[in-house]
Amino acid sequence: MEQPHERAPMGQGPGLIWGIDFAPGERREVENCNSPHDGFVRWLHLNLADHGTLLWVRTTPELSPAAREILLSQDKHQRALVEAETVACVLHDFERDFDVRDTGRIGALRVVLTPGLIVSARHHPIGSADIARKRLRDSEIVTSPARGLDLIVGAILENFARITGSLSSEVQAAEDALVEERQVPSGHRLMDIRRRLAQLHRMLEGMQSVFRRLELDEDLPEDILPTVEKLSQRVQGADGDIQSVLSQLRAVRDEINDQSNLRMNQNLYILSVMTALLLPTTLVTGIFGMNTGGLPLTGRDGTLGATLVAAGAALATYLFLRTRGFFR
Incomplete structure (x- = not known):
C-alpha cells in the first residue's frame, strides 16, 4: 500500500x-x-x-x-x-x-x-x-502498454464500483425502510449520497471523453486501439450503473417527499376541522365575556346555560360539516 x-x-x-x-x-x-x-x-x-x-x-x-x-x-x-x-x-x-x-x-x-x-x-x-x-x-x-492501460483503468473502475456499491446499499436500505415503515435516513444523508453519485458521474463522463478522443486520434498506435475501445465501453457501463442508482435514489426521495406532504396535509386538515368546530364556541364565549348590560343567562344557572349554548353551536357546526362531506 x-x-x-x-x-x-x-x-x-x-x-x-x-x-x-x-x-x-x-x-x-x-x-x-x-x-x-x-x-x-x-x-x-x-x-x-x-x-x-x-x-x-x-x-x-x-x-x-x-x-x-x-x-x-x-x-x-x-x-x-x-x-x-x-x-x-x-x-x-x-x-x-x-x-x-x-x-x-x-x-x-x-x-x-x-x-x-x-x-x-x-x-x-x-x-x-x-x-x-x-x-x-x-x-x-x-x-505491453495496452495491458498496462487496461490494468490501471480497471483498477480505477474497481475503486469506483466499490464506492457505488456502498452507496447503492444505503439507497436500498432506505427503500426497504420506507416499505416497512421504519425510520429512513435523514434528508441530509440522502443529499450527500446524491452529491457523491453526481461526483462519480462527472468523473466517469470525463473519462469517457478521454477515451472517445483517443479512439478518434489517427496517431493512436494500432495495438492500443482495441483496448481503448473496450475501456470506453466499460466506463460507459460503470456510468450506467451510477445512473441506475441515481434513478433509484430519486424515486426514494420522491416517495419520502410524498409521505411528508401527505402527513402535512392530514395535520392541516385536522387543524382546519378543529378550528371550524371551535369557532362558534369562541363566538359564544366572547359574547358572554363582554362586560355589557342586559346579557342573557346571568342568573344562578347562567354558566350551565352558556355551556350548553356553546356545545350546541359546536354540534350544529359538526352536523353541518358532516352533511357537506368534510369528514371522511
Missing part, C-alpha cells in the same frame, strides 16, 4: 514508490529508475511531490515531450495526448489517507505509455494504485 507523501529509500531512484520489470512469465522489482531494462516492459509508479521525480522527468531520455508535458503539468483536468508511439493521459481517482480508504477528494493519476516503459504518477496517494499494485504482485504480467 502506498503511503501519503512517501519518499523512496536511497538507491531506488527519485520519488519511486514502486517499480517492476516484466518479461513473459517473469517479474522483478526495480531498484533504480535509470537501470537498463532491455527486453522488459518497465512500470514505474512515481511520487510527483518529490523534487527528484521532477528532475528525473525533465532529464530522462525515455520520455517524449508529450509525456513530460502530461507529467509536469499542473492541469488536473482529464485529457490525453498522443505523440508517435507515446500515449499520455490524466485520469481521475479518489485520494486516500493513512487510515481513510476513501477521502472523497478527487486526485489526478498521470499515465504515460511507451513500447518499453509505463509511468504512473500522482501527487497524493490514490485508491487505484493500491489495487493495481496488489494485482501486479498476485498474478498480473504486463507485457
Whole structure:
C-alpha cells in the first residue's frame, strides 16, 4: 500500500514508490529508475511531490515531450495526448489517507505509455494504485502498454464500483425502510449520497471523453486501439450503473417527499376541522365575556346555560360539516 507523501529509500531512484520489470512469465522489482531494462516492459509508479521525480522527468531520455508535458503539468483536468508511439493521459481517482480508504477528494493519476516503459504518477496517494499494485504482485504480467492501460483503468473502475456499491446499499436500505415503515435516513444523508453519485458521474463522463478522443486520434498506435475501445465501453457501463442508482435514489426521495406532504396535509386538515368546530364556541364565549348590560343567562344557572349554548353551536357546526362531506 502506498503511503501519503512517501519518499523512496536511497538507491531506488527519485520519488519511486514502486517499480517492476516484466518479461513473459517473469517479474522483478526495480531498484533504480535509470537501470537498463532491455527486453522488459518497465512500470514505474512515481511520487510527483518529490523534487527528484521532477528532475528525473525533465532529464530522462525515455520520455517524449508529450509525456513530460502530461507529467509536469499542473492541469488536473482529464485529457490525453498522443505523440508517435507515446500515449499520455490524466485520469481521475479518489485520494486516500493513512487510515481513510476513501477521502472523497478527487486526485489526478498521470499515465504515460511507451513500447518499453509505463509511468504512473500522482501527487497524493490514490485508491487505484493500491489495487493495481496488489494485482501486479498476485498474478498480473504486463507485457505491453495496452495491458498496462487496461490494468490501471480497471483498477480505477474497481475503486469506483466499490464506492457505488456502498452507496447503492444505503439507497436500498432506505427503500426497504420506507416499505416497512421504519425510520429512513435523514434528508441530509440522502443529499450527500446524491452529491457523491453526481461526483462519480462527472468523473466517469470525463473519462469517457478521454477515451472517445483517443479512439478518434489517427496517431493512436494500432495495438492500443482495441483496448481503448473496450475501456470506453466499460466506463460507459460503470456510468450506467451510477445512473441506475441515481434513478433509484430519486424515486426514494420522491416517495419520502410524498409521505411528508401527505402527513402535512392530514395535520392541516385536522387543524382546519378543529378550528371550524371551535369557532362558534369562541363566538359564544366572547359574547358572554363582554362586560355589557342586559346579557342573557346571568342568573344562578347562567354558566350551565352558556355551556350548553356553546356545545350546541359546536354540534350544529359538526352536523353541518358532516352533511357537506368534510369528514371522511
